[in-house]
Amino acid sequence: MTQTRPGPAPLDASRLRRACTLPGLSFTTTDELADLGELPGQGRAIEAIRFGVAMPHGGYNLFVLGPPGSGRGTAVRQLLGAAAAGRAVPGDWCYVSNFADPARPRALALPAGRGRALRDEVAGLVDELRTVIPGIFEREEFRARVEEINAGFADREHQALSALAEDATAQQVVLMRTPGGFVLAPAKDGEAMEPEAFAKLPEAERDRLRKVIAALEERLGKLLRQIPQWMRERREQLRALDRQYVMTAVGQAIDELVARFSDLPEVLAWIEALRADVIENAGAFRASREEGPGPMPMPGGDLRRYQVNLLVDHAGTTAAPVVHEEHPTHHNLLGRVEHVERFGTLSTDFTLIRGGALHRANGGYLVLDARQLLSQPFAWDSLKRALRTREIRLESVAQMLSLVSTRSLEPQPVPLDVKVVLVGERLLYYLLYEYDPEFRELFKVAADFDDVVDRGPASESLYARLVATLARRHGLLPLDRPAVCAVIERAARLAGDGERLTAAVERVADLLREADHGARSRSAACIAAADVAAAVAAQRHRAGRPGDRMRDAIVRGTLVIDTAGAETGQVNGLAVFPLGEFAFAQPTRITATVRIGEGEVIDIEREARLGGNIHSKAMMILTAYLASRYATDTPLSLEARVAFEQSYGGIEGDSASVAELCALLSAVGDFPLRQDLAVTGSVDQFGRVQAVGAINEKVEGFFDLCVARGLSGGQGVVIPAANVVHLMLREDVVAACAAGRFHVYAAEHADEVLELLSGLPTGEPDAEGILPSGCLAGRIMERLAGFFALRREYAVTAGSHAADDSAGGTAPATPPTGQL
Secondary structure, three states, rough: OOOOOOOEEEEOOOOOEEOOOOOOOOOHHEEEEEEEEOOOOHHHHHHHHHHHHOOOOOOOOOOOOOOOOHHHHHHHHHHHHHHHOOOOOOOEEEOOOOOOOOOEEEEEEEOOOHHHHHHHHHHHHHHHHHHHHHHHHHHHHHHHHHHHHHHHHHHHHHHHHHHHHHHHHHHEEEEEEEEEEOOOOOOOOOEEEHHHHHOOOOOOHHHHHHHHHHHHHHHHHHHHHHHHHHHHHHHHHHHHHHHHHHHHHHHHHHHHHHOOOOOHHHHHHHHHHHHHHHHHHHHHHHHHHHHOOOOOOOOOOOHHHHEEEEEEEEEEEEEEEEEEOOOOOHHHHHOOOOEEEEEEEEEEEEHEEEEOOHHOOOOOOOOOEEEEEEOOOOOOHHHHHHHHHHOOOOOOOHHHOOOOOOOOOOOEEEOOOOOEEEEEHHHHHHHHHHHHHHHHHHOOOOOOOOOEEOOOOOOOOHHHHHHHHHHHHHOOOOHHHHHHHHHHHHHHHHHHOOOOEEEHHHHHHHHHHHHHHHHHHHHOOOOOOHHHHHHHHHHHHHHHHHHHHHHHHHOOOOOOOOOEEEEEOOOEEEEEEEEEEEEEEHHHHHEEEEEEEEOOOOOOOOOOOOOOOOHHHHHHHHHHHHHHHHHOOOOOOOEEEEEEEEOOOOOOOOOOOOHHHHHHHHHHOOOEEEEOOOEEEEEEOOOOOOOOHHHHHHHHHHHHHHHOOOOOOOEEEEEEHHHHHHOOOOOOHHHHHOOOOOOEEEEEHHHHHHHHHHHHOOOOOOOOOOOOOHHHHHHHHHHHHHHHHHHHHHHHHHHHHHHHHHHHOOOOOOOOOOOO
């Protein structure tokens, strides 16, 4: 049999709260402390960010994971800002017209600042041409040349018609011009012959005239068919004349533009295409001048095609871009093509292309919130596609889903060189890693920010500097030395561990803001420890309504919880209720009943489908401990039922398994347990008491109830010994323990808890293996042996009845009491 352990003594008050004294840091207020460059205790995550930022190969994008408020965003901004300062400024990007195919605008890359210069130079050129080109067409020299060409073609047409008319006259036929065209008719004395006169002519003369007219009509038809060709030739000559004069006029202006961008071959190619298009479409400038000043119409108008759409402008930029996109939709990431309504239809051109976050971050860094990104339709797939293909291709959602059949713009893709940093919770990272194969290929670097920081003299000094940094960053009053110590102690409490400090920088900043408010309200020059304590108390009060109402229900007797006396088969467990950022704990009454049975311990919560899987596992473990400890040589012959009384919701976790075990053993051994103690802790199959969570809230929850009813001096809480290092209890709890009005006990084994609750020794066997009379182990084993004897007796009785029945006897009308 396992050797029993004595009941534990109360913990000394010094072990209930680890005080902060900052022995290695000398200062009076935080004004004397230097700013902290990096977050304390986050070396692993910061190293990962630096590695991912420095890796030049594809796929080494980053996922920064950790709890919100841990300072991960601030760290990312600082590290990316430092990295961006050491990188070259990326170039500008413009979209310009593709004169050969307007539906496929061209993308031009220019050095930083040159994109704005190109836009302004081209705009100035177009404005100049709007004046110069119409002026060319108004010059006397140009008009004379036009008149000369027109007159030449008019003379050509007139001469051809005159020759035909002369031949017709010579053959007594006249050529007449009518509204319906040219007409040939018999003539007499140079005038068209009347039909009556033509009818009086001899037949031979009429036949001759008919043949002559037919021949002349054939010549006329050929001549009329030549006239459109002559008109085309005239137009070609006029266009050639336009080109000649426009080329001369615009050549110098465009040549100046070419000279300014002679080092950029792609820009030069587009400028030459612009020159050719201007020469070919000089008439558009004449129409533009006739329309007068003002915005150019849509679509065309037709000078819009000579504009430069500056998509990304890095003029005046001194470092690589760091872009934070707060609303990462598909269009906000990859850009979009806008449309304007004109006469009931939607029109667009390359000047309505708008860049996205990827365009702005190209050549630098893009920071996105992972949850926001994943919640936007198509955004995640579009981002992956851009990173995989290393280009930004503008495509609307309607086009992706084939919801529109009309042709839209297909802008030339922009090459992509960007480092993407996703910031999100750990759950999102692991879900993406598990279920999205592309994620692990594109985001190969995980920067995991810790929830807590190891607490020691060095880390406390760094934390003090963090407090000073936060106070200055948010414009708060300086903190004196005791106030800094109070903040560090609160940070340990937020971490739920006396040997750790919380990494939730935002919660610490909130505490400083609220303490600053209190200090300013009393016109103080600096924040004192009392201001910090008042801010913490106010936070608890604001979030304390549910706990207060539940405790009030216990005090009024609505919920039955005993804090005095002793009961058999009943123990005060402790349950924690997390609500938002705060959690509160209250005692819960755990009861157990036993009877003769077949070794089954029934979890009423599980039977009612209110118990979770972990709680069910804990019940199986304590059942195994019961059997292995107290019924090793005989079958476990009981039926026990364990319940959380007045529990109307789900029960999960194993932190009540020690309390459940004690209630069960009390019912089996038929001995009472103290009700002025509450118990928390899980138990393993060997009876060892294991650590649980929210230990501070649980102790304080029972303490608050005892205070409400009046401290008796004997009340207290039994916790696992492994949880002692996690204790950061409120100062009023520590003071009550120091005064002996409340107690906290630490237990390593279930025997210690049982001894403390019952006031009886567990009992150790003597040399002959006999337990002392009245010890706990002896009473439990004696009761179990009695159950086993009764079970054997009932089994024999049931067997004799079965034999009588088989021999023709009659069974008793009523079975014996307790028969299984």
